[in-house]
Amino acid sequence: MTPSIALIGLTKVYEAAGVRAVDGIDLEVGQGELFGLLGPNGAGKTTIVGMCTTRVLPTGGRVEVDGVDVVADPAGVRRRIGVVTQYNTLDRACTVAENIYYHCRFFGMSKASGRRRTDGLLEQFRLADRAEAMPDELSGGMAQRLQVARAIAHHPQVLFLDEPTAGLDPQSRIALWDIVADLRREGITVLLTTHYMEEAEQLCERVAIIDQGRILVCDTPASLVKGLNAGRVVLLALDSRDAGLLTRLGAIEGVTEVQPTDDGGVRLLAATANGRLLPQVVEAAQPNGVRDLAINDPSLETVFISLTGRDLRE
Ligand SMILES: Nc1ncnc2c1ncn2[C@@H]1O[C@H](COP(=O)(O)OP(=O)(O)OP(=O)(O)O)[C@@H](O)[C@H]1O
Numbered sequence: 001m002t003p004s005i006a007l008i009g010l011t012k013v014y015e016a017a018g019v020r021a022v023d024g025i026d027l028e029v030g031q032g033e034l035f036g037l038l039g040p041n042g043a044g045k046t047t048i049v050g051m052c053t054t055r056v057l058p059t060g061g062r063v064e065v066d067g068v069d070v071v072a073d074p075a076g077v078r079r080r081i082g083v084v085t086q087y088n089t090l091d092r093a094c095t096v097a098e099n100i101y102y103h104c105r106f107f108g109m110s111k112a113s114g115r116r117r118t119d120g121l122l123e124q125f126r127l128a129d130r131a132e133a134m135p136d137e138l139s140g141g142m143a144q145r146l147q148v149a150r151a152i153a154h155h156p157q158v159l160f161l162d163e164p165t166a167g168l169d170p171q172s173r174i175a176l177w178d179i180v181a182d183l184r185r186e187g188i189t190v191l192l193t194t195h196y197m198e199e200a201e202q203l204c205e206r207v208a209i210i211d212q213g214r215i216l217v218c219d220t221p222a223s224l225v226k227g228l229n230a231g232r233v234v235l236l237a238l239d240s241r242d243a244g245l246l247t248r249l250g251a252i253e254g255v256t257e258v259q260p261t262d263d264g265g266v267r268l269l270a271a272t273a274n275g276r277l278l279p280q281v282v283e284a285a286q287p288n289g290v291r292d293l294a295i296n297d298p299s300l301e302t303v304f305i306s307l308t309g310r311d312l313r314e
């Protein structure tokens with residue numbers, strides 16, 4: 001089966017700025033898959049989406065959407081895709097309903113079917129009572145729902161969502177997750193970018209973790225976390241930190257990684273086998289003054305830190 005989205009050696013170099021924003025990415029997203037690109041600020045997420053959606057020209061490699069080359073046939077690709085960009089691109093001079101309706105008309109629907117589709121989407125996205133409002137009168141969550149509704153109005157097979165929940169309050173974020181999950185059930189392929197690891201973990205079937213324009217790992221969230229070989233993450237807040245401490249912690253049975261954190265503490269990854277882990281950690285860290293200790297389950301965030309030594313949210 002033809003993949004829904006295929007990136008082949010995809011590269012983008014901004015010569016003038018001397019930036020290799022995307023550095024040889026190979027990736028296939030299957031039909032109907034909900035796929036996540038997870039990475040920190042500047043990782044290259046928007047540039048990748050830009051190249052997939054005909055907005056940015058690759059400097060190397062290529063992208064195919066449903067087997068159609070993005071550079072060779074941009075119009076053919078635009079018919080097949082819906083795009084929600086990182087920034088609000090609603091037409092502020094048109095009402096909520098008109099934003100959807102004119103999109104339908106632009107993609108060749110008749111007046112009658114454009115109106116039907118608009119009404120249907122307003123219902124589906126719980127915007128019917130705001131149909132005559134102006135975009136500026138909407139909350140952030142509503143505006144984002146409207147952007148998604150408009151993006152799928154012409155029945156695209158593939159939907160690109162660039163940081164769809166950035167800046168939304170937690171409730172609106174969860175409401176948008178529900179909407180995306182529903183689209184997935186309709187069979188639309190969804191590629192979303194995010195720097196929220198909870199979002200990638202909860203929503204996506206597969207995730208590629210990207211940093212500095214490259215894919216570091218790509219798998220299901222569960223497999224990525226399992227691959228850490230760590231049952232527990234221990235966070236230590238300390239009065240001081242030195243090389244001796246890191247060595248003592250690293251020597252404890254079951255400890256697989258010892259990472260200094262930005263706030264002067266230490267993060268440990270440990271297998272669950274050692275039943276005396278915590279007393280041993282406290283004893284090893286005592287000379288450095290243990291101020292606090294927290295135990296967490298490993299997550300995609302842990303995977304990212306383990307791969308890069310950095311925090312996902314800086
Ligand atoms: N038009 C441009 N000219 C020069 N450099 C650019 C341009 N667009 C992006 N970049 C650079 O390319 C890199 C990747 O940027 P991009 O916007 O794709 O990252 P991102 O993962 O979407 O980040 P964010 O999470 O902040 O949205 C960054 O270093 C950025 O500064």
Ligand SMILES: [Mg+2]
Pocket residue numbers: 045046047086162163
């Ligand atoms: Mg971006």
